[in-house]
Amino acid sequence: MMLKLKIKILALLVCCAIGLQAQTNTYRYKRELKGINTTWHSITLPNEVFKNAQSGLADLRIYGFKGKDTVEVPYILEQSADQMTDKETSFNIINQSNNANGYFYTFQASAAATINQIKLSFKQTNFDWKVKLEGSNDNKEWFTVLENYRILAIKNNNTDYQFTQLNFPVAKYSYFRLAIKANEQPQLSAAKILKTDTLKGISKNITYQSYQLFNDAKNKQSTIDVTLANPTPLSYLKINTQGDFDFYRALKIEYVTDSFKTDKGIQYNYAPLFEGTISSLEVPEFNFTGTLVSRLKVTIENNDNKPLHLTSITLKGPVYELVGRFDDASLSYALYYGNKEATTPSYELKNFEHKIPMSVVALAIGAEQNNPAFTTAKTKAPLFENKLWLWCLMGVIIALLGFFAYKMLRS
Structure with missing residues (x-):
């Protein structure tokens, strides 16, 4: 019995040692x-x-x-990552009127509302209007919230773009009055009054290894090729521009998935990250799902317009963090x-x-x-299919059996 017990303990220790290495x-x-x-x-x-x-x-x-x-x-x-929350406020339109100064819409909230955004929708698909937003608690004395704010919509063969969202510092009033300076009756189809909050996540700036800008007159495009030093998670891109004219152009952001050699050199396959519009009316920054990126391409459709004066780009990525439970310090x-x-x-x-x-x-x-325990063995055959291991193990077992038998005979 003692002999069998000792053999079992030895086998267990050997298996534990093998398992320890096999884990890593x-x-x-x-x-x-x-x-x-x-x-x-x-x-x-x-x-x-x-x-x-x-x-x-x-x-x-x-x-x-x-x-x-x-x-x-x-x-x-x-x-x-940033977490955004929207809280919509219910309201009634209590007045619609117009005069020589424009068209007016008065919104009454069910209670004094704290808001910082109004989303507007119109039936018209082409317009360029200036708006003024005011707030009041008694529908008599009005205070300016926004003035000379531009909203527009353009839809043609080259562009389908709308900017009809009013963004402003947090304001709390029972009434809001919207004045639209337009040469036609705006056909307001919907409006949402919101309080938006953003819980900022932790992000880090990403430096790029190279940055190249190409203005392709034939295809009427501007492209930016960006190469990162190492594959890095990316979730934010901002394009820094200079200029004194308004613009709104289609934009596409792609990243390289793989590459292949051709007679013309190395070519790349791309996958989409973001599609939208770059506009002088909005901050030219774009957020997307965190994606591992090593090479990036941004394409801007210029159509018949002169290329934008692009000065640089800013890249940011999410911070990845492991939170673990360490039971034994x-x-x-x-x-x-x-x-x-x-x-x-x-x-x-x-x-x-x-x-x-x-x-x-x-x-x-x-x-x-480098992990010293790492093995490049490609096969995963059972350990005992290896004849050398088998002969060594048999030798160890025979020696142990002989040793324990000898001790038992002497006792």
């Missing part, structure tokens, strides 16, 4: 984590991680070691990645997010290292 040997890279002193910690991912990790970050793992003991740390991956922890075949882990932690403290301590993350 499929990950090519690692980064040490420092500063673990409590249960909950966060890790901000450096941009360099995205170069060697899967594009969807499915291969991120956190392991802790102490001697032969190893644990996998459950985590939640969070992406910081005495272990040595590291972040592992670089496994193309790994799938997204499934941790129970995602069902208990409400138990994670609002404020957690950030860990220091070390420089990227």
